[in-house]
Amino acid sequence: MTAAHVRAGLTREHVIDAALAMVEREGADALTMRKLAEQLGVTTPTIYWHVGGRDEVLDAALARFAEQHEPQPPASRSPRERIVHLLRQMFEGGLEYPHITKLSTERVGVVHLALPWHRVVANEIASAGLRGEEAGAALHALLYTVGGLVHAALRPQEGDGTSPVTLLADAQPELQAMIRYRPSVYEVFDLVVPPLVTTLIPAAES
Structure with a gap:
């Protein structure tokens, strides 16, 4: 235009x-x-x-x-699968729009972009049968985990000589290799989030 x-x-x-x-x-x-x-x-x-x-x-x-970016729950899946799917949407959206993620964090008291996601994940947790404090603890454990992954992925890399690799330069070679390995944040999501959902959310009754 x-x-x-x-x-x-x-x-x-x-x-x-x-x-x-x-x-x-x-x-x-x-x-x-x-x-x-x-x-x-x-x-x-x-x-x-x-x-x-x-x-x-x-x-x-x-x-x-x-x-423009409302949650899109999948159909015909178990609560566990739906929750993982929703958390992956939330995670990938945070990475795809880093400037929006940063701004929404700074202005969280005014416009809370994560609120619709909290609502749909909470509904899925309830549909799995969790109630009360147990449901609340599961919800926040999942949201904090995904939010932490997004924050870690968007955080600038250390450049002042205080990275773990620098501070542990005298560590054993095997430990140094472990520290230097940097998996993608997507690998970390797959390693952490689905098993956490399985641990926290009851399996659907057959």
Whole structure:
């Protein structure tokens, strides 16, 4: 869409979509009201009139992202399989959109992108027969595990000489080899999450 077309029929949706695309592409730090207005071919006050200030724009962009990326539960599977499938969606989405993941963490008090995922996983845990504190503990164990994997995968690598490899340089060769091996985060997900689900969630009755 050209700037002329946007100027002629600018809507709140245009502003939010442009802001979301900018955040997805460059990160929240790159989004300024001036830059957004220039991209849309309007003045900065126009953005304020349609959506509000920068905080309101960011919150609206996160809400739009949540609308576009709702959980997609699989059909005709056991609760265990559905839970693993949902957790994998959540995990892969966090990695696919790192700028959104970072922004949602920073603004978690305003727009909680993970809430729909919490709800569907909680429903699956309940459908497996867990109740009360046992269900709550299982839910949070699974969500914390997946969230921790996403956080670890997106965290910048150590570059200040304090990595485990550097600190344990005098360790035995076998231990050094173990530390140096860096499996992909997808390998770690498959190693940890499905067995954890099997441990925490009862098997479906045949």
